Amino acid sequence: MQNGFGLILIMLLLSGLLAPVPARAITPYDDILVQKALANLDQENYEEALEELTQAWDKGAQTPEKAYNLGKVHRALYNYPKARDYLEQALRLRPDYQEARILLADTLVALDQVDQAREQLRQLEASGYQPAQVALLQGQAAAKKKEFSQAENYFRRAQQDPALAQKAKLEMSQALIAQNRLKEAQKTLSEAVSLGPQTQTGGLAQYYLGDMDRRLQGSGPWRFNVGVGFDWDSNVTLQPGSPGAATQVSGQSDVVFTQSGYLEYTPLTTGPFSLRTSYAFYQNFHPRLSTFDVMSHSVGLMPIYNFQASRLWVPFYFNFTDVESDKYYTAFDLAPTYLHLVTPKVGLEFGSHLARRYYWFPLGIPQDDRSGRTMGGSLGLYYFIKNQQGFLQARVTVEHDFTGGSNWDNTSYRLFLGGLYPVTSRLKLGTFMELILQPYDNYFNNGIPGATNPRRNDQILLYGAQAIYNIHKGLDFNVHYYLTRADSNIALYDYNRHIVGCQFSYRY
Amino acid sequence: MHTIISILLALALSLVISPGVRADVVGHFVEVEGPVDLLKKGQMPVVTPKVQDGLEPGDIIRTKSQGRAQVKFVDDSVLTIAPGSRVAIETYMYDAAKGSRKAVLQVFRGMVQAVVSKIIKTQEPDFIMKTHTAVLGVRGTKWYALLGPNHTDVYNEAGRLCVRNVFTETPGEVCLNAMEFTRVMYGISPTVAAPFQQGEAGVLKQLLKSGNGGGLTSGTPGTSGGGQTPFGFLERFGFLNPLNPATNPDSALYKPPQVIPLPHIRPGQGVIGGGGGGGGTPGPGGS
Numbered sequence: 001m002q003n004g005f006g007l008i009l010i011m012l013l014l015s016g017l018l019a020p021v022p023a024r025a026i027t028p029y030d031d032i033l034v035q036k037a038l039a040n041l042d043q044e045n046y047e048e049a050l051e052e053l054t055q056a057w058d059k060g061a062q063t064p065e066k067a068y069n070l071g072k073v074h075r076a077l078y079n080y081p082k083a084r085d086y087l088e089q090a091l092r093l094r095p096d097y098q099e100a101r102i103l104l105a106d107t108l109v110a111l112d113q114v115d116q117a118r119e120q121l122r123q124l125e126a127s128g129y130q131p132a133q134v135a136l137l138q139g140q141a142a143a144k145k146k147e148f149s150q151a152e153n154y155f156r157r158a159q160q161d162p163a164l165a166q167k168a169k170l171e172m173s174q175a176l177i178a179q180n181r182l183k184e185a186q187k188t189l190s191e192a193v194s195l196g197p198q199t200q201t202g203g204l205a206q207y208y209l210g211d212m213d214r215r216l217q218g219s220g221p222w223r224f225n226v227g228v229g230f231d232w233d234s235n236v237t238l239q240p241g242s243p244g245a246a247t248q249v250s251g252q253s254d255v256v257f258t259q260s261g262y263l264e265y266t267p268l269t270t271g272p273f274s275l276r277t278s279y280a281f282y283q284n285f286h287p288r289l290s291t292f293d294v295m296s297h298s299v300g301l302m303p304i305y306n307f308q309a310s311r312l313w314v315p316f317y318f319n320f321t322d323v324e325s326d327k328y329y330t331a332f333d334l335a336p337t338y339l340h341l342v343t344p345k346v347g348l349e350f351g352s353h354l355a356r357r358y359y360w361f362p363l364g365i366p367q368d369d370r371s372g373r374t375m376g377g378s379l380g381l382y383y384f385i386k387n388q389q390g391f392l393q394a395r396v397t398v399e400h401d402f403t404g405g406s407n408w409d410n411t412s413y414r415l416f417l418g419g420l421y422p423v424t425s426r427l428k429l430g431t432f433m434e435l436i437l438q439p440y441d442n443y444f445n446n447g448i449p450g451a452t453n454p455r456r457n458d459q460i461l462l463y464g465a466q467a468i469y470n471i472h473k474g475l476d477f478n479v480h481y482y483l484t485r486a487d488s489n490i491a492l493y494d495y496n497r498h499i500v501g502c503q504f505s506y507r508y
Numbered sequence: 509m510h511t512i513i514s515i516l517l518a519l520a521l522s523l524v525i526s527p528g529v530r531a532d533v534v535g536h537f538v539e540v541e542g543p544v545d546l547l548k549k550g551q552m553p554v555v556t557p558k559v560q561d562g563l564e565p566g567d568i569i570r571t572k573s574q575g576r577a578q579v580k581f582v583d584d585s586v587l588t589i590a591p592g593s594r595v596a597i598e599t600y601m602y603d604a605a606k607g608s609r610k611a612v613l614q615v616f617r618g619m620v621q622a623v624v625s626k627i628i629k630t631q632e633p634d635f636i637m638k639t640h641t642a643v644l645g646v647r648g649t650k651w652y653a654l655l656g657p658n659h660t661d662v663y664n665e666a667g668r669l670c671v672r673n674v675f676t677e678t679p680g681e682v683c684l685n686a687m688e689f690t691r692v693m694y695g696i697s698p699t700v701a702a703p704f705q706q707g708e709a710g711v712l713k714q715l716l717k718s719g720n721g722g723g724l725t726s727g728t729p730g731t732s733g734g735g736q737t738p739f740g741f742l743e744r745f746g747f748l749n750p751l752n753p754a755t756n757p758d759s760a761l762y763k764p765p766q767v768i769p770l771p772h773i774r775p776g777q778g779v780i781g782g783g784g785g786g787g788g789t790p791g792p793g794g795s
Contacts, residue, residue, distance in 0.1 A: 044543075044592075045571045048552075076642060079615050080657040110657045200718045207711050339761070345701035347761075387687065387703040388759035420760050 034066065041069065046076045048340060050385040064094035071103060083107050087488040105137050118369050132161030136168055143175055146308075151175040152461040166195040171206050177212075180272040180306055186212045221269075222450045225262040231255065231501025236292045237484075246371070247359075249495045250490065254286040258503070294328075296321040310340040323361075339382075347391075349380035365385040369405030376400060380416075389422040407456070409441035426470040436460040444490050454489055461485040474507040533562035534600035535587075539578035545570040550596065568596045571618065571721060584611055585635065591719030593618020598638075606756045609634045618642065619654045619714050626667070632654070633670065642692035644671050651684075654713045659693040663704055663712055671698045 036442035037052035050073045057066050067090035087104035090097050101120050108117035112342035118141055125136045139154030155172035159165045169192035178186035189212055193207035233256050261281040265347040268275040281434040300317040315338040321329040337351040355374040363369055376399025383392040397414040417433030440456035484497040537557050546561070554570070563569075565580060569589055571577055577589045583602045589595055594616040601610045614621075615637060624635045624646055635647030639653060642660040647785040649667025653660060664684035669699040671690055672681040680697030682690045687709075688701040690766050 045545075057734060074658075076617075078657055101744075108658075112658075200714070203714050203718075204711060207707055211705075211707055343700045345700070382761070384759075387705070389759070391760055 009192075029062050030281070034069075035061070037073075037139075038362070040218045040451075041073060041076075041505075049073050049379075050077065062089075062093070064090040064097050064100065067093060068097065068100045068103070071100065071107070075103075075107060080107055080111050080426065081265075084113075086253070088356075093133050096127075097125060098127060102133060103122040104131060105134075108136060109144065112144065114144050117141050132158045132164050132168075136164055139168070139171060139175070143178075146178070148175040148178040152179070159199065166199065166205070167200045167353050169195070170201050170208070170297070173205070173208060173389065178308075180269075182212060182216055186216060215254040221266045223262075225505060227258070227503050227505035229260075229501055229503030230256040230258075231258065231499050233286075235495055235497040236286060236289045236493065237497055238292060238294075240436070247291075247361075249493070250292060250493070252289060253330075254289045254292075256284050256286055256499075258282070258284045272306040274306075275295060276300075276302045278302070290322050293324050294321060295325075310338065312336070312338045327360045329357070329359055331355055344388075345384045347382035347384065349382065350377070351378040351380065352376065353397075354379070359379055362404070365405075365445065367405040367407045367445040367447075370408045371401055372403030372408065373399055374399055374401050376412075377386070384452070386422050390420045390428070392419045393417070406442040407445055410438050410456075412436055412438040428468045429466070430495050431461070431465045436462070456488065456490045456493070458486060458488040458493060460487070476505050476507070478503050478505070529759050532564050532604070533582075534597065534602070535563045535579050537561050537563070537577060538580045538586075539588075539705075541577070542575035544571075544577045563597060563694070566602050568594065568678070570594045571719075576719075577719065583611075583625050584624065585611070585742035587623075588621040588714045588716055590621075593719070595620060602775040612636045612637045612638065615653060615655060617655050618719065619652065619715060621650070621652050621712075622646075623650045638674060641654060641674055641694050642671055642698070643666035643674050644669055646670075650718070654712075654715070659691050661689065661691050662698075663689050663709070664731035665709055671699060724748060 033056040040049035071087035092102040105120040135157035142151035158168035173188040190208040199353040236250040278300040302315040304313040378397035380395035395416040438458040444453040463483040468478040482499040488494040546557040549566040596614040600613040637644040639660040646669040652663040670683040682698040
């Protein structure tokens with residue numbers, strides 16, 4: 001009895017295990033459909049393949065291979081979310097299906113689901129499956145996360161597979177560019193091109209190489225600029241250090257010959273950081289009013305840090321100015337500035353300015369001591385035009401001068417509006433206007449005992465317009481006009497001034 | 509004799525109303541290279557088109573990874589279809605006498621370049637291109653549309669076109685001027701118009717010939733014929749990165765300004781920078 005019951009039980013169990021399960025069986029019909037689908041996949045008839053595979057999946061056995069092929073065909077039809085679902089299904093049905101796993105990782109990278117992609121890639125790394133291809137995908141995932149240094153390492157690893165070397169080099173060059181390692185990027189691009197200029201990857205590498213060469217042309221460590229100019233000045237004026245606040249107004253016109261030079265050297269460039277040094281020279285000559293002849297030297301140090309869409313630079317300058325060969329003015333200026341690109345056309349600029357200025361000319365009265373400190377800040381807005389070759393600009397600045405003499409303590413409020421427009425590749429037009437309100441803190445003292453003067457209050461308009469024409473390579477010619485209109489309640493500083501002239505300059 | 513004349517007349521008539529020259533033909537193939545499929549009215553079986561074959565509304569053109577086609581429509585607009593693409597002509601109505609047009613094309617995958625002739629009398633967009641994520645409306649312009657897994661990239665080479673998300677509930681429309689680019693992702697408003705370079709236009713031209721670089725069988729090694737992500741490299745290759753003016757050599761702000769206290773007024777190119785202001789070379793004026 002017991003034996004008979006056991007036998008029945010075994011038979012029941014066996015029948016349960018061996019019973020046909022229609023939904024799981026691979027029927028000849030199913031097999032034919034899959035074969036047709038695979039043939040259509042090969043011939044890139046994706047719509048037909050999808051129909052056949054879907055039918056085979058719905059009506060026949062749901063095998064990991066079918067899920068994998070459905071994933072492939074959905075990818076080809078740009079239906080990546082569905083492709084992901086089928087590839088995940090393939091892995092559920094067969095966890096060691098590495099072909100499906102690597103395709104799933106690639107799909108997840110494309111869908112920006114980088115963390116999930118990395119999980120799949122970690123499993124692939126652990127299994128040792130296609131290490132170079134996995135490294136390439138890891139690099140792409142890292143690049144998407146903006147982990148460019150890590151991406152670079154992965155792309156280096158991917159290059160070990162000759163079939164992937166060109167693509168990996170091209171991708172690595174982009175990771176290097178993102179780190180501002182332009183020279184290395186250039187070298188990597190050259191290597192990518194040399195591996196096959198005729199391939200699509202080679203063609204892209206050639207394009208980026210051309211772009212890189214152009215970039216690097218302007219990024220050598222040395223740069224200089226020289227210029228000579230001729231102007232007519234309607235009212236020769238000394239105004240060192242501050243735009244509107246003239247120190248001495250001649251009330252006379254004269255012609256002005258100018259010469260200038262600028263030398264720049266960048267000794268250090270590490271990734272996005274660079275350190276720049278500079279020297280600038282400026283000299284002018286007035287045939288009639290030689291007491292207004294100026295010679296100025298500036299040396300500077302400028303750390304710069306480039307971000308993805310912004311730049312921070314902290315220029316520090318020392319300036320030394322002679323007037324008629326006598327020491328007249330020295331200053332230290334620090335102007336940290338941050339420029340951020342809000343959109344490709346709109347930039348915001350935040351600036352601050354600290355200065356220590358010394359005026360060395362003899363003083364008639366101590367109240368006229370203009371030496372002192374300056375502190376201020378600015379907020380600017382750019383609107384870029386013509387692929388950033390031109391722009392419109394607005395900036396507001398507030399500064400305060402803390403001076404040794406009571407006559408010069410003041411706050412200035414400035415509104416600057418400017419623009420540069422590239423008419424052609426050679427001709428650029430520029431203009432600016434600056435309105436300055438400059439109330440002074442104290443009653444003006446002219447040194448006459450008992451005299452009562454108001455608090456000095458200046459309202460200054462600066463305007464300029466220029467046309468710059470590129471004659472040949474670095475050689476430019478410009479014509480310009482500048483206006484200074486200073487309305488002051490102190491007659492000494494109430495003046496107008498027009499400058500019109502031209503300049504040749506050469507830059508390298 | 510009458511019978512012969514009748515047969516000849518019937519033959520002539522049949523030629524006149526033959527499918528190739530029917531009145532609803534809206535365009536012709538002017539170039540067919542490699543494997544290209546035509547699905548008449550969107551239905552199987554596929555036909556292999558030849559140059560000068562006509563196209564009607566409802567037709568679907570499918571190029572394989574080595575195939576390429578160019579179509580010229582009745583209004584002289586030209587559509588170039590890159591390898592690995594699928595395009596449907598939903599509607600195409602053109603009345604030269606009235607100067608009116610209503611064209612709707614759907615791109616399912618791949619890449620196309622469209623050069624659409626402008627019809628002066630129309631003020632509204634009369635040429636619509638739909639993709640899986642975007643709708644483009646134009647009157648006359650030249651642009652490239654590249655479809656990725658979850659986005660459409662639109663590069664406008666000339667003229668002006670406006671783009672919005674294909675889902676009407678997604679707000680925002682971006683209008684592109686010449687040499688501007690936008691990306692439209694699933695359910696997201698188009699990105700702000702960003703400039704692209706002439707060199708990039710060269711790359712696009714190249715892609716129009718080569719397509720995405722292969723179908724499933726010629727995919728990235730290791731993905732086992734899974735095919736590489738369509739135009740996936742564009743994002744990584746900086747096409748999408750907003751150009752930082754401080755790192756763009758074409759930018760007027762490429763070089764940081766030189767803050768030199770003297771003189772204030774300089775004929776430099778960029779009047780920028782904090783403090784004493786003024787970029788560029790020192791010049792006259794600050795006596």
